Amino acid sequence: MVEAAAPDIVPSPLTRLQSALARGMFVHARRLLTELPAADVAHLMSSVPPRTRELVWKLIDSSREGDILQHLDDDIRAVFLGRMAPQELAAATRSLDTDDVADLLADLPDDLYREVLRSMDEQNRARVLKALAYPEDTAGGLMNTDTVTVRPDVTVDVVLRYLRLRGELPEATDTLFVVDRDDQFVGTVALSTLVTSQPEELIEDLIEFDVLRIPVDMKDTEVAQLFERRDLVSAPVIDEEGVLIGRITIDDVVDVIREEADSSLKSMGGLDEHEETFGPVLQSARRRTIWLGINMVTALVAALVNNAFEGTLEQLATVAVLLLVVPSMGGAAGNQAVTLTIRGIALGHIEKSNYRWLIGKEIAIGMINGLIMAALLLVVIGLWKSWLLGGVISGALLATMIAANLAGVGIPLLLRHFNLDPALAGNMLLTTVTDIVGLMTFLGLTTLILL
Amino acid sequence: MVEAAAPDIVPSPLTRLQSALARGMFVHARRLLTELPAADVAHLMSSVPPRTRELVWKLIDSSREGDILQHLDDDIRAVFLGRMAPQELAAATRSLDTDDVADLLADLPDDLYREVLRSMDEQNRARVLKALAYPEDTAGGLMNTDTVTVRPDVTVDVVLRYLRLRGELPEATDTLFVVDRDDQFVGTVALSTLVTSQPEELIEDLIEFDVLRIPVDMKDTEVAQLFERRDLVSAPVIDEEGVLIGRITIDDVVDVIREEADSSLKSMGGLDEHEETFGPVLQSARRRTIWLGINMVTALVAALVNNAFEGTLEQLATVAVLLLVVPSMGGAAGNQAVTLTIRGIALGHIEKSNYRWLIGKEIAIGMINGLIMAALLLVVIGLWKSWLLGGVISGALLATMIAANLAGVGIPLLLRHFNLDPALAGNMLLTTVTDIVGLMTFLGLTTLILL
Numbered sequence: 001m002v003e004a005a006a007p008d009i010v011p012s013p014l015t016r017l018q019s020a021l022a023r024g025m026f027v028h029a030r031r032l033l034t035e036l037p038a039a040d041v042a043h044l045m046s047s048v049p050p051r052t053r054e055l056v057w058k059l060i061d062s063s064r065e066g067d068i069l070q071h072l073d074d075d076i077r078a079v080f081l082g083r084m085a086p087q088e089l090a091a092a093t094r095s096l097d098t099d100d101v102a103d104l105l106a107d108l109p110d111d112l113y114r115e116v117l118r119s120m121d122e123q124n125r126a127r128v129l130k131a132l133a134y135p136e137d138t139a140g141g142l143m144n145t146d147t148v149t150v151r152p153d154v155t156v157d158v159v160l161r162y163l164r165l166r167g168e169l170p171e172a173t174d175t176l177f178v179v180d181r182d183d184q185f186v187g188t189v190a191l192s193t194l195v196t197s198q199p200e201e202l203i204e205d206l207i208e209f210d211v212l213r214i215p216v217d218m219k220d221t222e223v224a225q226l227f228e229r230r231d232l233v234s235a236p237v238i239d240e241e242g243v244l245i246g247r248i249t250i251d252d253v254v255d256v257i258r259e260e261a262d263s264s265l266k267s268m269g270g271l272d273e274h275e276e277t278f279g280p281v282l283q284s285a286r287r288r289t290i291w292l293g294i295n296m297v298t299a300l301v302a303a304l305v306n307n308a309f310e311g312t313l314e315q316l317a318t319v320a321v322l323l324l325v326v327p328s329m330g331g332a333a334g335n336q337a338v339t340l341t342i343r344g345i346a347l348g349h350i351e352k353s354n355y356r357w358l359i360g361k362e363i364a365i366g367m368i369n370g371l372i373m374a375a376l377l378l379v380v381i382g383l384w385k386s387w388l389l390g391g392v393i394s395g396a397l398l399a400t401m402i403a404a405n406l407a408g409v410g411i412p413l414l415l416r417h418f419n420l421d422p423a424l425a426g427n428m429l430l431t432t433v434t435d436i437v438g439l440m441t442f443l444g445l446t447t448l449i450l451l
Numbered sequence: 452m453v454e455a456a457a458p459d460i461v462p463s464p465l466t467r468l469q470s471a472l473a474r475g476m477f478v479h480a481r482r483l484l485t486e487l488p489a490a491d492v493a494h495l496m497s498s499v500p501p502r503t504r505e506l507v508w509k510l511i512d513s514s515r516e517g518d519i520l521q522h523l524d525d526d527i528r529a530v531f532l533g534r535m536a537p538q539e540l541a542a543a544t545r546s547l548d549t550d551d552v553a554d555l556l557a558d559l560p561d562d563l564y565r566e567v568l569r570s571m572d573e574q575n576r577a578r579v580l581k582a583l584a585y586p587e588d589t590a591g592g593l594m595n596t597d598t599v600t601v602r603p604d605v606t607v608d609v610v611l612r613y614l615r616l617r618g619e620l621p622e623a624t625d626t627l628f629v630v631d632r633d634d635q636f637v638g639t640v641a642l643s644t645l646v647t648s649q650p651e652e653l654i655e656d657l658i659e660f661d662v663l664r665i666p667v668d669m670k671d672t673e674v675a676q677l678f679e680r681r682d683l684v685s686a687p688v689i690d691e692e693g694v695l696i697g698r699i700t701i702d703d704v705v706d707v708i709r710e711e712a713d714s715s716l717k718s719m720g721g722l723d724e725h726e727e728t729f730g731p732v733l734q735s736a737r738r739r740t741i742w743l744g745i746n747m748v749t750a751l752v753a754a755l756v757n758n759a760f761e762g763t764l765e766q767l768a769t770v771a772v773l774l775l776v777v778p779s780m781g782g783a784a785g786n787q788a789v790t791l792t793i794r795g796i797a798l799g800h801i802e803k804s805n806y807r808w809l810i811g812k813e814i815a816i817g818m819i820n821g822l823i824m825a826a827l828l829l830v831v832i833g834l835w836k837s838w839l840l841g842g843v844i845s846g847a848l849l850a851t852m853i854a855a856n857l858a859g860v861g862i863p864l865l866l867r868h869f870n871l872d873p874a875l876a877g878n879m880l881l882t883t884v885t886d887i888v889g890l891m892t893f894l895g896l897t898t899l900i901l902l
Contacts, residue, residue: 043799047800163646196620231702262712264712269791270786270787277801282819293827296824307772317762320764324754324774324890332721336721339720349497352466361732365739373743373744380751
């Protein structure tokens with residue numbers, strides 16, 4: 001649910017920034033930006049038009065650029081990445097997590113990318129190259145290599161001494177990973193266990209063995225579902241031999257969850273997955289054109305169906321008056337079924353073994369709601385136009401609503417079967433089906449019965 | 452994006468469970484359920500039809516019921532909660548987090564709820580009543596009261612001794628909260644800092660003061676945005692006096708993010724926010740009827756518009772043939788704008804200070820894409836029917852697409868202004884506007900120019 005806006009008592013950072021910029025108070029704006037955490041600056045940049053965004057970027061201290069870049073949406077990031085010198089970029093990436101640097105570099109054109117790598121120091125380059133070896137949308141692409149490991153045969157006291165010598169731990173470290181001499185992953189010891197155990201206890205007596213091990217090639221969306229279900233904060237990533245190669249932390253998983261949900265919503269709305277609310281006008285217009293073009297074809301196919309019944313339309317203008325009703329209801333009913341199916345697929349609820357029940361359910365709902373709506377329509381059209389026409393349009397409505405619910409569940413399942421994204425094509429194909437079935441049944445029945 | 456299904460090499464738990472149940476192998480099914488973590492059992496229960504779900508519930512060990520209940524979707528949970536005896540329920544809740552118990556109890560009918568509270572032991576009841584005092588959708592409703600607190604004036608060594616005496620820490624404890632003698636929140640010390648510091652160091656020298664303090668009445672969606680942006684694992688919740696009263700952990704925040712996204716998607720699809728993919732047929736049918744009824748009214752309003760132009764439709768059957776084209780394109784364009792606007796509101800990108808730019812953007816896109824689509828349509832209809840009719844329908848299309856984009860951005864903003872959920876009513880109102888404008892312009896222009 002989208003929340004209603006709370007009454008603003010204190011002006012938000014966005015309002016303060018925009019009013020400072022509008023009045024030319026750049027020193028004030030710069031101070032405001034300096035006081036905000038990097039993630040909030042990135043959020044502000046997503047909330048302003050492109051021209052204001054340029055201005056904000058110029059006011060940002062160059063030492064914070066890398067950190068802010070990391071939090072920006074892909075499209076906005078690409079704009080500013082392209083402007084930075086390779087040396088600047090290499091410097092900006094030094095303080096970032098490996099997986100975030102890899103994500104940044106993956107967006108660069110090839111030559112710039114190579115130049116940035118060349119500008120890095122040896123250690124940083126090795127670290128980044130390792131992360132780049134894994135596809136972005138897998139566990140390998142999500143993971144960091146900054147694991148803190150201990151051996152099973154030492155005491156708590158020894159580990160504490162080691163940690164004190166080591167100094168600061170990587171961000172979001174809540175567990176130590178226990179590995180044997182071959183780097184084989186054995187289990188974990190939570191920091192909370194470590195601090196509540198006696199100094200003389202052995203690590204091997206504290207190990208949690210029943211730990212979820214994430215294979216390096218697992219899909220990022222599957223990783224997200226596992227984190228969500230098991231309430232994990234971090235998890236070890238292992239290769240095929242069971243060797244520990246990294247860890248995934250919840251902050252990166254939260255980004256996956258948000259992006260996945262955002263992408264589903266956009267697909268359902270006929271939008272490109274990269275489209276931003278405050279993206280440039282021409283870019284947005286171009287991205288939306290494709291979907292509109294497809295919709296035009298769909299609408300013209302519907303017109304072709306009507307054209308086949310031009311004789312009927314000529315003889316009965318009342319039929320033309322009611323032409324939108326059945327396709328509109330079919331679209332609404334099908335949209336409900338398609339949304340629920342796409343959601344079920346995304347949440348991992350739908351597998352082959354429950355296809356049959358689900359299809360049966362949607363047909364049943366199509367029948368039940370079809371009958372209710374048909375009865376209503378019969379009365380309305382009966383009283384308004386004629387009872388015979390009411391009967392014809394109600395029959396067409398019932399048939400169309402059943403077909404719409406069947407198409408609403410069947411189309412996403414078929415698309416998934418052929419490895420296509422169910423959310424992307426689902427709506428478009430659905431509208432085509434409901435329009436054609438709706439018009440054909442209504443005009444066909446009218447021609448047969450009323451003429 | 453919804454992922455395509457990976458080829459199943461090992462049968463999934465769902466497939467194995469369904470095949471065991473189908474063949475009457477209940478011992479096998481029970482073993483499978485026992486081996487799965489509670490969250491996975493809950494996920495399985497969301498992936499099967501209601502009747503199978505009943506069977507699964509009967510096979511579950513009663514000691515795990517509370518834990519599994521906690522992970523179930525609200526609607527499914529309500530079914531099984533209603534069946535348990537109050538004593539059973541009280542026992543089942545003992546091992547749960549306070550916030551989760553409060554959520555469970557909030558779903559119960561009043562009399563059962565009081566009986567469950569009465570069946571609890573003193574300590575458990577006090578704990579739960581405290582959590583119930585806060586609305587479910589605020590920081591107070593999300594928080595747990597199981598904070599581990601320390602004083603600033605002690606050494607690391609003293610804290611470690613205290614923790615060893617205390618024993619096991621609450622789940623997802625990654626930081627200790629530092630409070631003064633009046634329970635005023637001072638700051639945090641991460642466990643990772645504690646284990647890397649020398650035993651003789653003072654806590655006050657290790658405190659992180661720059662910590663996000665969550666006010667107890669903050670909206671849960673706002674809490675989620677903060678966690679997301681600042682990459683938090685846990686955060687302190689304070690009351691108006693700055694007293695520490697609890698902490699929020701990332702696992703509960705992830706649930707908020709997922710639910711919010713799920714709810715937006717469902718609203719856009721014309722579904723009730725509680726509707727489940729594998730919900731009972733009659734319940735689903737009933738919940739969808741309301742939206743379908745509203746859509747029927749919309750479609751009939753469109754028919755009324757057509758009715759006003761019955762004379763035109765009688766004289767020109769070609770106009771009837773093309774009747775769906777303009778409303779369909781208006782719907783598609785408006786849907787793009789409404790989706791992007793609703794998403795922008797949900798992500799907190801849209802405030803009063805950027806309304807004007809956003810509305811300007813959508814009008815501009817309506818004009819650009821309207822011109823492109825109008826040109827295409829002019830050619831198609833010009834070649835197919837007549838150039839004059841092509842000109843008329845193209846003009847209507849351009850006007851409708853601009854109006855659709857304006858309505859797509861304006862309707863959600865207006866709804867938010869009046870504290871209504873933009874996602875819920877957005878689509879419905881939009882379709883009404885695009886249908887009426889589309890039909891009026893097309894039929895109006897035709898009547899004026901062609902007759």
